[in-house]
Amino acid sequence: MLGDKVLMVGNEAIGEAAIRAGCQLYFAYPITPQSELPQLLARRMPEEGRVFLQAESEVAAINIVYGAAGAGARVMTSSSSPGISLKQEGISYIAGAELPCVIVNIVRGGPGLGGIQPAQSDYFQATKGGGHGDYRLIVLAPASVQEMVDLTALAFDLADKYRNPVMVLGDGTLGQMMEPVEFGDIKAEIPSKPWATTGRKGRARNVINSLYLDPNKLEEHNWHLQAKYRRIEGAEVRYDSFNLADAQLVVVAYGISARIARTAIEMARADGIAAGLLRPITLFPFPTGAIAQAAEKAAAFLSLELSAGQMVEDVRLAVNGRRPVHFYGRTGGIIPTPQEVYEEIKKLAGEEVAK
Amino acid sequence: MKHEVIVAGFGGQGVLLLGQVLAYAGMVEGKEVSWLPSYGPEMRGGTANCTVVLSDTEIGSPVVSQPSCVIALNLPSMEKFEPMLKPGGRLIINTSLIDKKAERADIEVVEVPATEIANELGSGRVANMVALGAFVQQTKAVDFTTLEEALKKVLPQRRHELIPLNLQAIQRGAEETK
Structure with missing residues (x-):
């Protein structure tokens, strides 16, 4: 339809x-x-x-x-x-x-x-x-x-x-x-804004100031x-997950990176690698609690970003040293292919999950 | 069912439009679809490409590393994307502008003189639709009947008088590659 x-x-x-x-x-x-x-x-x-x-x-x-x-x-x-x-x-x-x-x-x-x-x-x-x-x-x-x-x-x-x-x-x-x-x-539900500077008209003065x-x-x-x-x-924390429940290697990725990660995780699962995705939807507030919880069971984390490594710092804070947190990223406008991310997952799974 | 298609050619060959018609047709048929264009400081005569994914299930990456099909409307596009095809994938070649044979033996090559057929029909500009006809004939990714509805959605109202010509081109592309 x-x-x-x-x-x-x-x-x-x-x-x-x-x-x-x-x-x-x-x-x-x-x-x-x-x-x-x-x-x-x-x-x-x-x-x-x-x-x-x-x-x-x-x-x-x-x-x-x-x-x-x-x-x-x-x-x-x-x-x-x-x-x-x-x-x-x-x-x-x-x-x-x-x-x-x-x-x-x-x-x-x-x-x-x-x-x-x-x-x-x-x-x-x-x-x-x-x-x-x-x-x-x-x-x-x-x-x-x-x-x-x-x-x-x-x-x-x-x-x-x-x-x-x-x-x-x-x-x-x-x-x-x-x-x-x-x-x-x-729905366009705009709440009343009694603080707004809309013309005083007899009410107390509203001041917008920093x-x-x-x-x-x-x-x-x-x-x-x-x-x-x-x-x-x-x-207001919001996040999504894919194959997370039994994941040994948790990929944390947002936006377009999360889409690429999802395909790479499907490829890894087909190979028997227990990879999963945790996708922050709100970056502030960051899903610190969800990542901390995933760290109870997962062996390692991978932050995937189109940067030289930024969100990975928040992932590390959330994991708080309990598990290794790796980073993979491309910069300057290059988008990693699902194949490339899959290779990275496979490599990390060999190093970390086997331990 | 999943089709991951890269459509490529010169800017102006209607590569992005071909991809949009395909994506729209997939959507009309209730499939999950994505359409991802190359964008950049392009110039007339430069290369353009887009990636279309049609799937029965949620689409992960709209970025494709191993397409199941490549539609190459010119030589630079074939040279760039043939190596990426997944084994067993399809390469549709516009032989009017590509006088080179495909190199790989592990893919299926479909040759169609798209620009010549389009010129026969009276407008070289519908070569893209000839190629689309060949693609649909080969893959059955969408129904031919859906393409008309897709064209109505993609082409602006003032261009709707061109729909019969586009449909003719699609049909010729299909017949040519039966």
């Missing part, structure tokens, strides 16, 4: 999902490999009577988002790696002022201008703060075009729920590839933020 399925590239799927989730305003500056997203929204947002604005730069775009979020709008921006770096000051302000917004990063190879091919080398930047100060984004990592839809919708809800910026972290492959998607019943010159007040604000991040860690 075809149902309501359509074939869409990931970038467009995010745009359409944002519209259905009630995104009222979108501000961005184009960059490969995510330009299909602003391209789609340039057409679709006016059709829906909403605002598409191409800002003069990434810095302008994120600061317009800051203003719009402060005024209580459902707002989104998107870019790719170098453009996301430019936005970091604004993101820090938004996190400090506790405003909800959605930021999409369709990652390309770095550092610097890097290249335009897919990468996952912005993991540190996305999950450890990115800009200055002690703050965290909620980071969602889709692994299919359908998840780009589902997690974009979720991103808006989580942003409002926690008054926190949420990042959807994809990569060039997911942005450019087509898969069938359904939009189902995405400046606290009194260190006592700033420390208090920081502990308040940290308490919120702990609540998020307690309630």
